[in-house]
Amino acid sequence: MAKIVVDPITRIEGHLRIEAQVDGGRVADAWSSSTMFRGIEIILKGRDPRDAWLFTQRICGVCTMVHAGASVRAVENALGIAVPPNAQLIRQLILGAQTIQDHVIHFYHLSALDWVDAVNALQADPAKTAATAQSISEWPQSSATYFRGVQQKLKALADSGQLSILTNGYWGHPAYRLPPEVNLIAVAHYLEALDWQRRFIQVHAILGAKNPHPQTYLVGGVARPVDLSSQAALNDHDLAKMRELFREAAELVNQLYLPDLKAIASFYPEWTGYGAGVGNYLAYGDYPETVTGRYAEEAPSFFLPGGVIFQRQLDKLQPVDPGKITEYVTHSWYRYPDEGHGRQPIDGITDPHYTGPEPPYDFLKTDGKYSWIKAPRYEERPMEVGPLARMLVAYAAGHQKVRALTGQVLQDLKLDTTALFSTLGRHAARCLETVLLAGKMEDLLDRLSTSIGHGDLRIHNNEYWDPASWPKEASGHGTLEAPRGALGHWIRIKDRKILNYQAVVPSTWNGGPRDAAGQRGPYEAALVGTPVADPERPLEILRTIHSFDPCMACAVHLLDLRGRWRHAVRVV
Helix, strand or coil, X not given: CEEEEECCCCCCECCEEEEEEEECCEEEEEEEEECCCXXXXXXXXXXCHHHHHHHHHHHCXXXXXXXXXXXHHHXXXXXXXXXXXXXXXXXXXXXXXXXXXXXXXXXXXXHHHHCCCCHHHHHCCHHHHHHHHHHHXXXXXXXXXXXXXXXXXXXXXXXXCCCHHHCCCCCCCCCCCCCHHHHHHHHHHHHHHHHHHHHHCHHHHHHHCCCCCCCCEECCEECCCECCCCCCCECHXXXXXXXXXXXXXXXXXXXXXXXXXHHHHCCCHXXXXXXXXXXXXXXXXXXXXXCCXXXXXXXXXXXXXXXXXXXXXXXXXXXXXXXXXXEECCCECECCCCXXXXXXXXXXXXXXXXXXXXXXXXXXXXXXXXXXXXXXXXXXXXXXXXXXXXXXHHHHCCCHHHHHHHHHHHHHCCCCHHHHCCHHHHHHHHHHHHHHHHHHHHHHHHHHHHHHHCXXXXXXXXXXXXXXXXXXXXXXEEEEEECCEEEEEEEEEECCEEEEEEEECHHHHHHCCCCCCCCCCHHHHHHCCCECCCCCCCHHHHHHHHHCCCEHHHHCCCCCCCCCCCXXXXXX
């Protein structure tokens, strides 16, 4: 059996190495290794809990605000702080905007080149391309002249010998199936989405002062004042601008993203049979429908519900309990007093201890420790998190809009619900969630506008801002549904300082290694059975890994206080 090493996996955030054993043209086994160490938990010890969100937000430059949101929720949960409705709605708007932008970027810019042969688009007939585009969508930019112009831009890049942003692809690979015209449509929409996302994220500038890393979070609320008649606060002009941006987003998602997803998927039906993974799914739930009271203590109903699904059993949805989460380090470069058992995040330990090979090396010691990611488990089982988990949980919970959207897409593609448990299923779920949230944003905006209009200008609860009022010791957790999945922050506070802090992020759930029982993590399990047509160009491995939208910077961070060279990145 041949062993394939893909290092680094590109078009993701951070450093990921995949080692795969290939037998008979298919992956027989796989190992997922993150090659960076995250030290944020160590950095936070001894600091003021109210400052934690500023540090944790720097965990990642893609997810931007999700760690800020989970962090303030953790502190608020620990100290019993209620958050005013306006602040909760502003936070939801920031999260929703981030998720919509992130999902569109993932489809077009981080994963499309796994399915789209950009160079082959040079062979397309612009007139046929226009006819195809007009048959699947009412998007206005669909004329033969328009597609001819895109093709000329692409040709200029190809003739220069440098494809610029389209460089990273296995052009001409036998696993590409799209006809030239559909490839040209995808390249055109790649460019349009690139420009659109730049405009859309102005929502974060309006509500959060900047992007990335919005600056208006506070424990107890937000720092963005609201007053419809004030130029110095969130006002009518800002609300009108956001409404315009949300409507543009809904148009792009419904007229570009959804039709393109269905068009591309129709040429790859076999990929509904690959990449299933562990078959267990977890979502905390988010976008609370009731925005009064203490977020975590009152168990609000969520627009996107929480729950747990085991063994793909959609008829046996269970409530999620963060107290049932443990993390293992049996195959991770950390030390526990007893590495045969997992630890709950509230009692988590971040004690780095690298025992891997010194560079340069061909293969990791996969029978021992081989990753900087821990292995989270729920009731001792590996769990997949992310858009697929959220949509499956919502579907199982009877969410009417999710069921309607899912049913329509499956009907259009002549598939049943079993197709969702796959590499393509993750892409479909991410698209459906984007459609769902794009339709939700104006509702959130209306609720905020109505609240302000009724004279409620509260954005922050100052009741517990003085640390002298805090208990001597407190602990809590904050959960949030980040674009890539279930995110949890856990905090212990003692004498008004952080005693312990742990973050279990989506890519920790999905990208983690084996546990003490030898159970594969979701990336590893999803790769088993994947076909590999050309071991020198393992495009199929990228397809399944990218379908999770990895963010290794969230899972681990590089830190070596002595400045020593720890790793070499190379392709074997």
